[in-house]
Amino acid sequence: MKPDLHIVGAGLTGLTAAIEAAERGWRVTVAEAHSRPGGRARTLPAPYRANLGAHAIYVDGPWWAWLERRGLTPPIVAAPHQAGLVRAGGRLGPWPAELSQAIAALPAEAPAEESFRAWLLRHVDAKTAEAIVGVVFIFTFDHDPGRLSAAFVHQRLRRALAGGARYVTGGWSTLVDLLAERAAGLGARIHTRTRVSALPAGPTILATSLAAARRLTGDASLTWPSARMTTVDVGLRADGGPDWFRVIDVDHRIYAARYSLADPTLAPPGHELIQISAACAPGERKADAERRVRQLLDESWPGWRAAVQWYRSAVRTDCTGAIDLPGTTWHDRPAVGRGGGLTVATDQSAAPGLLAEVGISAAQLALQQLGETPRLAQAHVGV
Structure with missing residues (x-):
């Protein structure tokens, strides 16, 4: 039987x-270009089970509630209590208590039409403002979050610091497997190694990147700013290294976390997995970003180079969700409904949420816009 609905992309949004x-x-058919579902939420096989995409899931968000209602919540762990390190103003040390106090004292609301930096400077001194801007990199991945909409940044800052972030045990693939199994159990057909080169006929949800949707449709309006970053993943012997879980370099926009400290299944016994994100400024080369990362590791984990067992790095462009510039909100992003039964559900679509939650919200909006299925509509006529 022909499907009623085509979904292109078997990432978290598509599933x-x-x-x-x-x-x-x-009746659903899902086409996935890779050899397995997951999209950017894939996890490498052992020995170092590094995630390809963002690492945390927010348990205070609408998607977690959606998973709970269906009994699809994966096993999760919270960040361990080991102290973290922060570089701010050229100094690497414990998280400054005064920074938390300054963030807590900010007004509850911020304007969309003003930049985050300009808004901050009306409430804190310049040094504190730049430190807060650096912290914001963690969930925007942008090289200069101070240039973004104050409302966009501030809403996410408050939520990110509320403590709702958790890590999926075994990596993102644990959750992907749960979703794929449920989708298949409901009758959805997932075809891997299937690259779509033309739009399917009939109702379709493009659950891909916005760039892929633009290529498939030829619609030049399917564009929205995102970030560019270099990721560095390191597997190494523990060798009695330091006990920090994360290092945040607010000066140079780098975030490093020892995810194996939260979830030991991610690395072999006696080994660690560190995953690192470094924002790339316009025109910055991957080699230069990697140099900044290595310098941070030299300071925070002396001797790490001799303990390295596995190393990889990559530049990732437009794959970390949307960013809103001053004067824009999520309402201004590319519309989910494109007409003629075509919908576009991406992390940069016109939908609310934090990071990947945007794509999930967009998928739900897409289904609302597509309306009843033909079978349900025929059943209603028969009655």
Whole structure:
């Protein structure tokens, strides 16, 4: 039987859409270009189970509630209590208590039309403002979050510091497997190694990157700013290294975390897995970003180079969600509904949420816009 609905992309967004569509009675086919589902939420096989995409899931968000209602919540762990290190103003040391106090004292609301930096400077001194801007890199991945909409940044800052971030045990693939199994159990057909080169006929959800949706549709309006960053993943012998869980370099926009300290299954016994993100300024080369990362590790983990067992690095462009510039909000991003039964559900679509939650919200909006399935509509006529 021909499917009622085509979904292109079997990442978290595409799998969520497949489950919701199948629950509503759609016959669903999902096309995934890679050899397995997951998109950017894939995890490498052992010995170092490094995630390809962002690492945390927010348990205070709407998608976690969606998972709970379906019994799909994966096993999770919170960040360990080991102290973290922060570089601010050229000094590497414990998290400054005064920085937390300054963030807590900020007004509850910020304007969308003003830049975050300009808004901060009306409330704190310049040094504190730049430190807060550096912290914001952690969840925007942008090289200069101070240039972004104050409302966009401030809403995410308050939520990120509220403590809702958790890590999926075994890496993102644990959750992907749960979603793929549920989708298949509901009748959705997931075809891996299937690269779509033309739009399918009939109702379609493009659950891809915005760039891929633009290529498939030829619609030049499918564009929105995102970030560019270099990721560095390191597997190394523990060798009695320091006990920090994370290092945040607010001066140079780097975030490093020992995810194996939270979840020992990510690395072999006696070994550690560190995953690092470094924002790339416009035109900055990958080699220069990696140099900044290595310098930070030299200071925070002396001797780490001799303990390295595995290393990889990559530049990732436009794969960390949307960023809103002053005067814009999520409402201004590319619309989910494109007409003619075509919908675009990406992390940069016109939908609310934090990071990957945007794509999930967009998928749910897409299904609302597509309306009833043909089978349900025919059943209603028969009645």
